[in-house]
Amino acid sequence: MSERVYFFDTTLRDGEQTPGVNLNQEEKVEIALRLEKLGIDVIEAGFAAASPGDAQAVRAVAQAVTKPRVVSLARANKNDIDAVVEALKGIDNVGIHVFIATSPIHREKKLGMTKEQVVAKAVESVKYAAQFFDHIEFSCEDATRTEWDFLCEVAEKVIEAGATVLNMPDTVGYTTPEEYGNMFKYIKENTKGIENVILSCHCHDDLGLAVSNSIAAVQAGVKQVEGCINGIGERAGNAAIEEVAALLSTRKDYYQKETGIVLKEIAKTSKLVSRLTGISVPPNKAVVGSNAFAHASGIHQDGVIKDRATYEIMTPESVGFVDTKIVLGKLSGRNALKKRYEELGYTLSDEQLTEVFKRYKELTDRKKEIFDEDIIALLEDKSVDLNKAKYIFKNVSLQAMEDNKGYRASVIITVNSNNAEIEGTGEGNGPIDAIYKAIDQGLNMELELIDYKIKSVTKGKDSIGEVYVKVKNGDSFYQGRAINVDTIFASASAYIDAINRYLNIKENQPANVN
Ligand code: KIV
Ligand code: ZN
Numbered sequence: 001m002s003e004r005v006y007f008f009d010t011t012l013r014d015g016e017q018t019p020g021v022n023l024n025q026e027e028k029v030e031i032a033l034r035l036e037k038l039g040i041d042v043i044e045a046g047f048a049a050a051s052p053g054d055a056q057a058v059r060a061v062a063q064a065v066t067k068p069r070v071v072s073l074a075r076a077n078k079n080d081i082d083a084v085v086e087a088l089k090g091i092d093n094v095g096i097h098v099f100i101a102t103s104p105i106h107r108e109k110k111l112g113m114t115k116e117q118v119v120a121k122a123v124e125s126v127k128y129a130a131q132f133f134d135h136i137e138f139s140c141e142d143a144t145r146t147e148w149d150f151l152c153e154v155a156e157k158v159i160e161a162g163a164t165v166l167n168m169p170d171t172v173g174y175t176t177p178e179e180y181g182n183m184f185k186y187i188k189e190n191t192k193g194i195e196n197v198i199l200s201c202h203c204h205d206d207l208g209l210a211v212s213n214s215i216a217a218v219q220a221g222v223k224q225v226e227g228c229i230n231g232i233g234e235r236a237g238n239a240a241i242e243e244v245a246a247l248l249s250t251r252k253d254y255y256q257k258e259t260g261i262v263l264k265e266i267a268k269t270s271k272l273v274s275r276l277t278g279i280s281v282p283p284n285k286a287v288v289g290s291n292a293f294a295h296a297s298g299i300h301q302d303g304v305i306k307d308r309a310t311y312e313i314m315t316p317e318s319v320g321f322v323d324t325k326i327v328l329g330k331l332s333g334r335n336a337l338k339k340r341y342e343e344l345g346y347t348l349s350d351e352q353l354t355e356v357f358k359r360y361k362e363l364t365d366r367k368k369e370i371f372d373e374d375i376i377a378l379l380e381d382k383s384v385d386l387n388k389a390k391y392i393f394k395n396v397s398l399q400a401m402e403d404n405k406g407y408r409a410s411v412i413i414t415v416n417s418n419n420a421e422i423e424g425t426g427e428g429n430g431p432i433d434a435i436y437k438a439i440d441q442g443l444n445m446e447l448e449l450i451d452y453k454i455k456s457v458t459k460g461k462d463s464i465g466e467v468y469v470k471v472k473n474g475d476s477f478y479q480g481r482a483i484n485v486d487t488i489f490a491s492a493s494a495y496i497d498a499i500n501r502y503l504n505i506k507e508n509q510p511a512n513v514n
Contacts, residue, residue: 095135130162173206177216267320
């Protein structure tokens with residue numbers, strides 16, 4: 001019988017460390033619920049010690065999902081472990097992920113610790129964590145640049161101390177498939193007690209080898225693969241979960257492995273993560289790129305018409321891409337909307353349906369044809385988290401100045417707590433420049449605009465526009481997002497969304513870990 005490979009998703013932790021990505025709690029829960037549908041075995045929901053917001057989000061995720069185990073990252077110290085204990089108190093099927101760097105460069109330059117001190121810290125932390133958790137993953141950060149004998153020594157000691165999963169990350173994306181596979185074989189042959197733990201791999205993509213390295217690890221007997229949806233994450237990102245899963249499924253004849261991944265959920269998961277993080281999926285990206293199943297050349301098209309298998313090793317349907325349809329109209333009611341969501345694989349609570357139906361009706365007043373993507377965008381738009389938003393964009397009036405000299409904007413922003421209105425004015429070269437200056441003036445703050453992107457949700461001149469902005473304050477980046485058929489309104493709301501996120505996490509800047 002084929003052996004099972006487990007998937008550990010760290011989109012909400014390593015993925016969220018992508019510069020400019022900051023997901024609010026509601027968004028994290030939404031992604032986690034989708035990861036559950038995808039069949040992920042373990043969700044790393046965050047880094048509880050990083051901030052109270054992170055800790056709350058870890059707890060909210062652990063409470064929201066039932067099947068996957070939920071873990072939080074912790075450095076090898078009591079404070080971090082206590083933060084995880086507190087965040088996950090009273091919740092079943094949880095665990096902790098403790099790490100310390102083991103490579104010479106990290107020991108000497110980052111930690112200023114000897115090998116003996118690193119081992120002592122690792123053991124002490126795992127022993128402490130074992131008082132609270134049955135499931136303890138331990139990671140040797142920068143394992144692939146660590147002496148192999150030292151990896152075995154650390155592994156042996158943390159297993160003795162109570163670790164149940166042992167992860168050997170390629171933290172800086174430095175290793176190669178052959179070397180990584182050999183490293184795991186060496187560890188398996190030279191570590192006492194290794195048969196009692198699950199071995200895990202965690203690969204970064206700095207040299208474009210994260211998926212290949214993960215697969216090499218699996219071939220060397222590793223049972224758990226860590227990664228992020230769409231391959232997002234620190235620097236060049238992490239191994240793309242959907243690629244590893246599609247590979248193990250498409251080449252089951254070769255690898256002979258089972259997974260719990262429901263391939264049909266891949267497209268939806270990828271789109272949700274892209275939408276909520278603001279990180280677009282490159283068109284040529286394997287498995288989930290918009291061109292992944294497009295056949296442009298005549299020869300290929302001819303082959304595909306005769307038999308799809310000539311140029312397709314998997315079908316778009318198998319990973320959940322569906323043909324888009326015009327779905328509903330102005331007169332469609334609540335039930336029709338609910339039914340269409342169900343056909344698309346989304347189950348809505350009554351409360352969600354009421355909220356989304358209101359927005360759907362507003363949309364039908366402004367847009368003639370409503371596509372599947374429109375209603376998905378409405379459902380997934382969590383940019384205005386009303387509980388947390390300090391400001392809500394209300395209105396803009398915009399005037400073109402004579403002789404093409406630019407634009408003049410006046411904006412009204414509502415203060416969420418008391419409905420007070422703030423006005424601002426600004427002039428700029430273009431409409432967005434003018435509106436953003438008016439917002440800055442009204443709120444008396446100035447964040448640097450690093451990126452602004454607008455994309456249509458569907459075809460058609462009246463499509464919903466989806467706007468992403470990235471702003472910077474000091475060394476930190478914040479994203480903002482909004483959708484609206486009025487793209488000027490969406491642009492202003494996205495900027496306000498970024499400001500709200502900045503204000504929300506200003507006091508609790510997350511610590512940096514990779
Ligand atoms: O890449 C890495 O080493 C990590 C650890 C914290 C597991 O993300
Ligand atoms: Zn990592």
